[in-house]
Amino acid sequence: MKKFLAAVITAAMVTVPFQAGASNGAGDDLQEYLVQFNGAPANGLLQAFGVSEDRVLTEFNHLDVVNVELSEAQARGLSNNPHVEAVEENAEVHALGQTVPWGIPHVQGTDAQDAGYTGAGLKVAILDTGIEATHEDLADNVKGGYSVFTDADNSDPYYDPNGHGTHVAGTVAAVDNDLGVIGVAPEADLYAVKVLSNAGSGSIAGIAEGIEWSIDNDMDIINMSLGASQGSSILEQFSNLAYDEGLLVVAAAGNSGNRGGNNNTVGYPAAYDSVIAVAAVDQNNNRATFSSTGPAVEISAPGVNVLSTTPGDNYASYNGTSMASPHVAGVAAQVWQAKPGLSNTELRQLLNDTAVNLGPAHQYGHGLVQSLDAINQ
Ligand SMILES: [Ca+2]
């Protein structure tokens, strides 16, 4: 006990000259610090440093810690005192904030955003299971929608219990805010065109109807993260029609690839000439083993561990060429915003020309889509 007292007195004595130098008056900038003591009575020690009681904002019970306003000199002095365990600035803590999914910078989406290209003014139709339009990270960008279904469970394009369409939409245009994720083109307009039921299935007629709606409602880009292994001449004609009308039509290549990457499995509508078939790569630019291959593969984008929006204000990572296709749709929105004079065929050519070659064309097409390189070309 005696030793303890002596120590405190020493501390107090050390402080005196220090106090003289550092004015405690109004001119001193005070800042909040968390100070942890190692057994010495906090009040006595603080007083010794010229810190009055009213500057103690919080005294904690479970740890010997106070939150206190100090000048920088006082903080320094306390931190050198043997009875003080720690002196830390009471730093501001923010909500965890927005996560940038790896695929967004991977396609230079972030670089293009930094250059001012956010997809603003571009209309992207998401032909899918719908979009949860109330989602906290999508609501600002969902501008319209349509369902090809008439039954009660599926007639609302903004109801997406399946989650597939909501996930795809987030990769295109999740909002740039302080929560959730961010899309490639965070200011593009999203349209929920529900052509797949809550169970995730649809028909040629439904997709055709969704394409027709997209043409009639002046969409710029159609994303179809869907496909069938069998073609349909009617579906091809509708795809061609959209392309002839000036829309850019992007679709998932399919998830029927094999380990060797040597089969011919690109699905429809992706395989049609009028539609861009998008293959999936991982973070190391390796083809996802599920990614369909064949001469129809046109371009590649991230499709493994893709974090995006899911119903219920949630977020999850999915795999699939379904996740790759919206990266290309988002890049297309950015590039088209930068170069509004391009036709859809010119835009498509530019995306292919500026993609980074990744390997065999039947696996990667022209390679990894790159937004800023296309913009700067
Ligand atoms: Ca966000």
Ligand SMILES: [Ca+2]
């Ligand atoms: Ca094609």
